[in-house]
Amino acid sequence: xxxxxxxxxxxxxxxxxxxxxxxxxxxxxxxxxxxxxxxxxxxxxxxxxxxxxxxxxxxxxxxxxxxxxxxxxxxxxxxxxxxxxxxxxxxxxxxxxxxxxxxxxxxxxxxxxxxxxxxxxxxxxxxxxxxxxxxxxxxxxxxxxxxxxxxxxxxxxxxxxxxxxxxxxxxxxxxxxxxxxxxxxxxxxxxxxxxxxxxxxxxxxxxxxxxxxxxxxxxxxxxxxxxxxxxxxxxx
Amino acid sequence: xxxxxxxxxxxxxxxxxxxxxxxxxxxxxxxxxxxxxxxxxxxxxxxxxxxxxxxxxxxxxxxxxxxxxxxxxxxxxxxxxxxxxxxxxxxxxxxxxxxxxxxxxxxxxxxxxxxxxxxxxxxxxxxxxxxxxxxxxxxxxxxxxxxxxxxxxxxxxxxxxxxxxxxxxxxxxxxxxxxxxxxxxxxxxxxxxxxxxxxxxxxxxxxxxxxxxxxxxxxxxxxxxxxxxxxxxxxxxxxxxxxxxxxxxxxxxxxxxxxxxxxxxxxxxxxxxxxxxxxxxxxxxxxxxxxxxxxxxxxxxxxxxx
Numbered sequence: 001x002x003x004x005x006x007x008x009x010x011x012x013x014x015x016x017x018x019x020x021x022x023x024x025x026x027x028x029x030x031x032x033x034x035x036x037x038x039x040x041x042x043x044x045x046x047x048x049x050x051x052x053x054x055x056x057x058x059x060x061x062x063x064x065x066x067x068x069x070x071x072x073x074x075x076x077x078x079x080x081x082x083x084x085x086x087x088x089x090x091x092x093x094x095x096x097x098x099x100x101x102x103x104x105x106x107x108x109x110x111x112x113x114x115x116x117x118x119x120x121x122x123x124x125x126x127x128x129x130x131x132x133x134x135x136x137x138x139x140x141x142x143x144x145x146x147x148x149x150x151x152x153x154x155x156x157x158x159x160x161x162x163x164x165x166x167x168x169x170x171x172x173x174x175x176x177x178x179x180x181x182x183x184x185x186x187x188x189x190x191x192x193x194x195x196x197x198x199x200x201x202x203x204x205x206x207x208x209x210x211x212x213x214x215x216x217x218x219x220x221x222x223x224x225x226x227x228x229x230x231x232x233x234x235x236x
Numbered sequence: 237x238x239x240x241x242x243x244x245x246x247x248x249x250x251x252x253x254x255x256x257x258x259x260x261x262x263x264x265x266x267x268x269x270x271x272x273x274x275x276x277x278x279x280x281x282x283x284x285x286x287x288x289x290x291x292x293x294x295x296x297x298x299x300x301x302x303x304x305x306x307x308x309x310x311x312x313x314x315x316x317x318x319x320x321x322x323x324x325x326x327x328x329x330x331x332x333x334x335x336x337x338x339x340x341x342x343x344x345x346x347x348x349x350x351x352x353x354x355x356x357x358x359x360x361x362x363x364x365x366x367x368x369x370x371x372x373x374x375x376x377x378x379x380x381x382x383x384x385x386x387x388x389x390x391x392x393x394x395x396x397x398x399x400x401x402x403x404x405x406x407x408x409x410x411x412x413x414x415x416x417x418x419x420x421x422x423x424x425x426x427x428x429x430x431x432x433x434x435x436x437x438x439x440x441x442x443x444x445x446x447x448x449x450x451x452x453x454x455x456x457x458x459x460x461x462x463x464x465x466x467x468x469x470x471x472x473x474x475x476x477x478x479x480x481x482x483x484x485x486x487x488x489x490x491x492x493x494x495x496x497x498x499x500x501x502x503x504x505x506x507x508x509x510x511x512x513x514x515x516x517x518x519x520x521x522x523x524x525x526x527x528x529x530x531x532x533x534x535x536x537x538x539x540x541x542x
């Protein structure tokens with residue numbers, strides 16, 4: 001209980017809320033790194049997942065590559081990228097972007113592929129060209145599951161962006177690492193708590209966003225609301 | 237579907253055996269013909285400490301002891317409590333910094349290694365440990381800038397920092413912000429108030445990258461480093477003697493100490509000197525020679541092993 005009191009005192013200390021080592025600065029740094037990584041992952045992963053889902057081909061390859069990507073250790077990638085790119089934000093961005101890609105690819109592929117084939121048929125039967133089928137029929141229906149994939153990626157990235165501190169970067173990982181070096185357990189706990197809170201906040205924000213972008217027509221649809229986490233594809 | 241299950245079974249076995257082989261240790265060490273104790277040796281998170289830990293450890297292994305090594309355990313904030321709680325038995329300390337750590341910065345360390353070690357022992361006895369004879373080998377904190385920075389601010393000694401520190405960023409390991417021989421010391425002894433502090437590592441690759449790349453203007457290095465000249469760094473002179481007698485000193489728990497260990501360690505400490513440290517650090521830092529190898533070579537050259 002004494003320890004908890006010390007942690008609360010840490011948060012109440014105004015010195016920890018100002019300056020280049022203060023909580024607002026660190027949170028901003030953390031969100032900045034995470035945001036760029038998720039953004040880069042979306043630019044790479046969304047077109048791939050959606051296109052493959054639309055054509056219904058190459059999905060097995062995409063998903064397997066994705067799964068292998070999930071096994072890559074972010075810490076290892078960080079160190080290798082540091083050797084290549086040096087002491088700046090690029091190594092962290094590389095590691096985090098690679099972390100964010102698999103859930104987005106998998107979810108967007110499954111989401112587009114699993115749109116009811118009868119709907120696709122009907123659209124084509126009405127004379128819609130492929131691009132209209134994709135943008136006006138498939139994507140709106142696939143949106144909830146795609147958003148779930150983005151949400152998963154975002155939360156994972158925010159939780160893992162603490163790695164930046166390992167190569168003298170900023171963000172909330174700084175409190176954890178510096179606290180370990182200075183044997184300041186209160187600082188370590190405060191840093192960990194902040195990361196957890198931030199990850200939860202991101203989860204809630206994206207859940208809200210999911211609700212907003214889901215078309216009203218399929219909101220009551222159980223498939224639309226089953227979009228939680230990442231869908232594990234059946235390979236056999 | 238039967239063939240699938242069999243394939244899955246094979247894959248699992250393959251995966252598990254890969255993991256198991258990766259976990260396997262490489263035997264090695266002397267044959268246990270005697271029943272000497274097993275000791276746990278630890279070192280700080282920089283290569284010189286690993287080399288020293290290996291030197292003292294391998295000398296005992298040659299006498300039939302079994303040593304568990306925990307290299308790069310962490311900063312002193314991690315290592316000293318581990319010794320006090322008995323989780324490790326030994327670490328290679330530095331007399332002045334260890335004294336100022338355990339006495340919580342009272343300022344009792346001097347430039348005299350014998351007196352400093354004696355004072356250190358008065359505190360160590362309370363946690364069941366002892367520092368043996370200090371070595372002539374010295375490795376103190378030092379502060380380096382690039383040649384360009386030295387020219388820009390006309391820096392040759394630490395006293396030159398006071399007027400310009402407000403424009404400079406200091407880099408060092410995270411604990412530098414709270415250690416008397418680091419940032420607080422620079423402030424109290426030299427009046428140097430830096431613009432900002434950037435946490436890097438303990439005189440490792442991050443420190444060198446940040447100093448050479450300009451992310452910090454001045455960084456903590458160790459006086460026994462072997463690559464400072466080749467990187468174009470200028471070490472500023474400690475003219476007001478902030479840094480004290482940081483001689484290498486073996487610190488060991490009294491419970492595991494015996495006359496044989498005392499005798500061997502004191503002989504090793506006497507044979508070590510700063511030139512040796514610098515040469516080994518250079519090999520480790522620039523030529524990337526394994527600390528293990530460097531330790532074994534040193535012991536052989538000085539007749540502790542055959």
